[in-house]
Amino acid sequence: MKVLIIGSGGREHALAHKISQSKACERVFMAPGNGGTVGVAEPVQIDPMNFDQLAGYVHVNKIDFVVVGPESPLVAGLVDYLGADARTCEVPVFGPNKMAAQLEGSKDFAKGFMLRHGIPTACYATFAGSEYAQAAEYVARKGAPIVLKADGLAAGKGVRVCLAPGEAEDALRDMLLDGKYGAAGAKVVVEDYLDGRELSVFAVCDGKDYVLLPTAKDYKRVGEGDSGPNTGGMGAVSPVWYADADFMEKVDSQVVRPTMRGLRADGIDYRGFLYFGLMRVAGEPYVIEYNCRMGDPETEAVLPRIKSDLLPLLYAAARGGLGPQAAVDLYPQACATVVLASAGYPGEYSKGKAIKIGGAVAGAMIYHAGTALENHVLTTAGGRVMAVSALGDTLRDALGICYAQIEAVRYEGKVYRRDIGLDLGG
Template structure:
């Protein structure tokens, strides 16, 4: 197959790495890609939301399969664009249409969907600038802490957890009146705070059937011990020890199946991945959020654990034949540490020379590029907030964590930062 992979982050590098292991991959193009993906296929200088150029490229190269990595082109309707074209409509595509993508594109939409279909989630109400006073009053009626969520896409940073009422009211006003998260916070969801342990469950959907992929736990805050502001993700581990068969059966029965049936009932076609952010609350799963694609950096910990052919999985999603696909899982554990630019998630500098990327004697790890580029001489430079994701593998979780950090310690650039505690909470659970 000739495959076009859309995106430029760590998730897309991991996808490219897995896709090129398949005998079904004849040619791989990545738009726009990064320094890492350029070693696996051909990077194409087309932005993820330029549907016209992406479509023209698919026709020029006779692309058979399009795989959409990030959420924004999905929310903007890339599938709808392809399906509306007589020339493009027969190209296989992994990713939901605009309507299904609203499960991530609008927190209010997703909460209404969950309420409508009896999917366990936190209590909530949504407010706009016009209902500001009602929202302030609602905040005062809640139990601390209080969760505020920007309704729209905010690059993983639109969630605030406030520990007192004055802080919550001030942040609520800043989101609605001052556009703290731009147009994403034109509507704000005020949500009950759930206590428990978070995990991410990834599901492949083809409209009729589903396959649950290996679960993961990610680390969203910038600082050790989950301190500081939210980021797009600072690390991940897979598997998650408390996600045993009994818990995962609850996830299937109470979350995954009702989601699939809800999509059908609401006449929302869905062929793609859905990432379900869950809270394990006293042994029961509650949905924190839906994402309509694979997670980043969780993908870098999940994909190495998939033993079966990944292109066959992608093709099965796009052709609604998941019932014929058998998922194989490698028995090892994986841990991913994200290395970021100094200052992230706030202002940061680009263009720093990354040292230590050469082949290493440390073979129990992989380096996935996220925010990277190359200069004219081929030197790899930082080109984003999250720069690299280093994934270690091991028979036990401690081994995977140690192998990840061993490789992290071999890589350097001016201002590099990473969390030192990825997976430590999981080790405490195992003990």
């Protein structure tokens, strides 16, 4: 099978690596890929948002299967486009269609969906730009702590968790009056603050059935001790010990199955990865958000734990034929992932710094994200440069391998968190 993966991050590198190991895989292509994916996937210089060019490429190169990594093309309707274009309508695509991707594309849509289908989530209200006065009154009445969310896609920067009095008033003005969140902030979801432990649960869905993948926790803040601004993610670990069998049974019965039933009831054909961002509050699961794709860097901590061949699973899901018995075999080890970033990220940072990888530490995997290969020289090309993952009998062992490998990676402005997994016994 010739597989085209859409995207260019560590998530897509990990997907390409896993898919390339499949017996069913003949060649892997990636549009556009990065400086480190060339070893595992043939680069295709097409932007993920250029649907017409992607369709042309799939047709001309006789691609058998398309796997979409990031949310932007999904929310913009890439799957619908390929399904409607005469050149590509017969090619299975793994990823939700535009309607289904609204679970991530609109926080208000997701909250309405959860309310409609009895899925546990924080109480909320949604306000449009013209309803500033009502929103301010609601925020004042609720008091701190409270959470404000820009409705649309905001690359992880659209949520303000307001702990102190007055913060929510500022956030509300930024979103509804000052337009600081652009179109994403045209509507704002105001929700109750949930005090608990966060974790992520992932499902491979085929429209009817689903398979759960290993749980993970990611580290969003740039600084150690969860300080500083939010990032795309600075590390991840899998599994998460507080997602024990009891809790996962609740997740399945109270969150995952009601979500699948709700999607069917609403006439939404969801095929692809579905990410459940959860908070465990007093032993009970609450949904913080849905994402319509895998997390990054959670993918880099989850895929190494999967023993089964992933490609036939994704292919079956894309064709609606997973079946109720589908499952994945796992390795028993824990996995840790530590992200190497560029100094200044998530603010301004420089690019084009030469990267030297001094040596390969046994058991460590390097997934590239913001890297480029120019004239055979590997350089930095993004805020998050690469993710280093390792399996270990314990989380601490896995982290030891990651940090040893990180020592061997050199570039100007290398920054990373040294406390990934420490709160989980690593």
